[in-house]
Amino acid sequence: MGCGITKLDHDKAVNPRKRLHRLSTNTRLIIKDLRSVPTYTFKKVLGQGKFGRVLLWESSKTKHQIAVKAIFKGNTPLSRILEEVSILSKVDHPNIVKYITSLQSKKYLYLIMEYCIGNSLFQKILAKDKFNEVEAKNIMKELLRAINHCHHLGIIHRDLKPENIMYSDEEVLKILDFGLSMQENSYSLETIAGTKYYIAPEVVKDSVFTKACDIWSLGIIMHLLFTGYFPVGGNTSSEFYAKLLEYKGPRFVGDIWTSISKEAKDLLSKMLDMNYHTRITAADALNHLWFKVEQETQRESNLEVLNALRQYSEASQLKRNLLSVIVKGVSGSELKAFQQDFLALDKKKTGLITCKELEEYLKEKGYNVENEKLEEFTKKINEKGKSYINYSEFIAAAISTRQFLTDEKLEDIFKTLDIRQKGCIRRNILNISKCNVKDVDFIKTLTNRNGNSKDLITFDEFKNILLN
Numbered sequence: 420m421g422c423g424i425t426k427l428d429h430d431k432a433v434n435p436r437k438r439l440h441r442l443s444t445n446t447r448l449i450i451k452d453l454r455s456v457p458t459y460t461f462k463k464v465l466g467q468g469k470f471g472r473v474l475l476w477e478s479s480k481t482k483h484q485i486a487v488k489a490i491f492k493g494n495t496p497l498s499r500i501l502e503e504v505s506i507l508s509k510v511d512h513p514n515i516v517k518y519i520t521s522l523q524s525k526k527y528l529y530l531i532m533e534y535c536i537g538n539s540l541f542q543k544i545l546a547k548d549k550f551n552e553v554e555a556k557n558i559m560k561e562l563l564r565a566i567n568h569c570h571h572l573g574i575i576h577r578d579l580k581p582e583n584i585m586y587s588d589e590e591v592l593k594i595l596d597f598g599l600s601m602q603e604n605s606y607s608l609e610t611i612a613g614t615k616y617y618i619a620p621e622v623v624k625d626s627v628f629t630k631a632c633d634i635w636s637l638g639i640i641m642h643l644l645f646t647g648y649f650p651v652g653g654n655t656s657s658e659f660y661a662k663l664l665e666y667k668g669p670r671f672v673g674d675i676w677t678s679i680s681k682e683a684k685d686l687l688s689k690m691l692d693m694n695y696h697t698r699i700t701a702a703d704a705l706n707h708l709w710f711k712v713e714q715e716t717q718r719e720s721n722l723e724v725l726n727a728l729r730q731y732s733e734a735s736q737l738k739r740n741l742l743s744v745i746v747k748g749v750s751g752s753e754l755k756a757f758q759q760d761f762l763a764l765d766k767k768k769t770g771l772i773t774c775k776e777l778e779e780y781l782k783e784k785g786y787n788v789e790n791e792k793l794e795e796f797t798k799k800i801n802e803k804g805k806s807y808i809n810y811s812e813f814i815a816a817a818i819s820t821r822q823f824l825t826d827e828k829l830e831d832i833f834k835t836l837d838i839r840q841k842g843c844i845r846r847n848i849l850n851i852s853k854c855n856v857k858d859v860d861f862i863k864t865l866t867n868r869n870g871n872s873k874d875l876i877t878f879d880e881f882k883n884i885l886l887n
Contacts, residue, residue, distance in 0.1 A: 449474060449489045452524040459485065471495075471527070475534060480834045483748055485519065488530040490598075499598075500528050506600045509572055511810045512770040513758040514565035516585070516595035519747045533751075535593050537586030540640075544581055548647045549675075552683060555644040560710060561592040562637055564762070567701035568770030570630045573603040577628060579636035580617045581643070587751040591758070603630065615659055616649050621695045623660045631695035634704070638690030645683075646675055650691065668693060682709035705768045722784065724760045724817055725777075728808070731816035732799040738884055739802075742815040745832050749818065757817040761810060772808040773797075824885055833878050843875040 449472070450461045459476040462484070466473045471490040477483070490500055507518035507530065517533035538546075540558070550558070562584065569576055578599040585593045599612045610626045611618065619635035621627040642650050651666050653659025668691050671684050686707045689699035699707070731739070762768075766776045774793040781788050794806045800816070801808060818824065836844045876884075 481831055484534040486532045486534040490528045503597050506574055506597050512565050512568040514561045514592055516593045535585035536588045539582055540584040541581035550644045559641055563701050563705050564768050565594045566633050567768050570701050571769040575630055576600050576633050577612045579633055580614050589752045589755045615656055620663050620693055631698045634690050634698050641687050727820050728816045731819055742819055746815050757814055761813050774806050829882050833881050843877050
């Protein structure tokens with residue numbers, strides 16, 4: 420169950436009222452609950468599973484779309500629900516679906532997520548049968564980057580499969596559905612977790628859950644990309660488990676493997692290592708020779724983005740809060756260039772830009788900046804005062820430039836935030852609790868001057884905050 424299109428795609432020609440009548444009672448209840456989601460209306464059911472369903476909602480003003488994952492509380496342990504919310508709040512990467520916020524009613528918890536408009540990787544595999552090596556390499560690079568970020572944070576996904584990997588409108592891969600994810604070294608409610616054919620042997624044999632089980636799943640996906648079939652089969656679960664425990668690793672027999680490089684086969688063997696203690700890590704896989712054959716090119720705009728980061732470090736908390744709200748509603752197509760900048764600076768591929776990485780990049784460009792100053796710089800940017808820059812903070816800084824925040828763009832953003840369609844927005848939408856006293860006083864001064872309630876901000880004031 421994900422945040423993209425599945426076979427449950429309703430006929431668009433059906434009258435909305437008739438369409439609502441043919442929906443299940445539970446889905447109608449969810450739609451009723453979510454009428455409180457401002458300016459967004461229900462469009463269709465995207466998919467459903469054991470613990471709930473995913474619905475598509477669209478803004479009537481801007482046509483911005485979001486996916487809402489509805490989790491039925493009666494079927495899911497509270498600890499599992501809280502774990503998923505906690506994990507989604509931590510992961511922050513261009514190749515992981517963007518978590519926006521959560522809501523809850525008496526029966527359901529709602530996770531509001533980025534909507535991935537493209538097909539799933541599963542659908543691509545079905546349509547294409549097998550991929551050439553360049554295509555497979557690009558896919559594996561994006562997936563390993565995302566999982567390396569998760570593993571760097573101590574998070575194990577546990578259900579990696581092509582159905583849980585979606586393409587954005589810009590053909591960027593996004594990993595989603597963290598419903599079975601867990602923190603490393605924490606207690607698991609399940610003895611076996613995941614989907615048959617992608618489950619690692621140590622999970623079946625000893626119920627061992629480590630980061631290595633994600634690498635195994637990615638190895639299975641890599642095998643599928645090259646061949647179109649699974650390395651281990653079995654019609655029933657018991658038959659599959661028996662064959663899995665007897666598996667000795669890929670043999671590379673047959674014509675299908677003759678065109679595959681030895682580097683690719685070496686990496687696949689290390690990902691499908693039966694011993695999870697010696698199985699390759701995500702970080703080491705990204706540094707494997709297979710990926711080093713073609714080095715990534717560095718974008719020339721990085722220095723411009725670094726200047727945007729400097730300006731962001733000096734911005735008021737109020738402006739940062741506004742930008743953090745705006746980032747969640749920006750489409751993937753608008754962010755693609757900024758994502759490439761982020762990935763170019765993220766040398767260690769952890770999904771976090773460290774002081775060391777900034778220092779090395781600046782030295783390459785002929786600049787010599789003291790590490791202490793860079794550490795101070797990154798701590799000013801990081802919301803928690805840490806000496807690194809995460810993806811959302813990087814993007815917030817990147818979109819704060821006047822080149823991005825055009826008058827037209829600002830008007831569209833303001834309309835989205837103006838949930839009551841009154842020509843003003845409530846200051847509490849900016850998470851005012853994070854603002855300092857000076858920021859709060861600034862809002863009061865602006866709003867009182869125009870005769871508005873002190874809780875409201877007009878478009879001119881909104882524009883002034885962002886561009887000054």
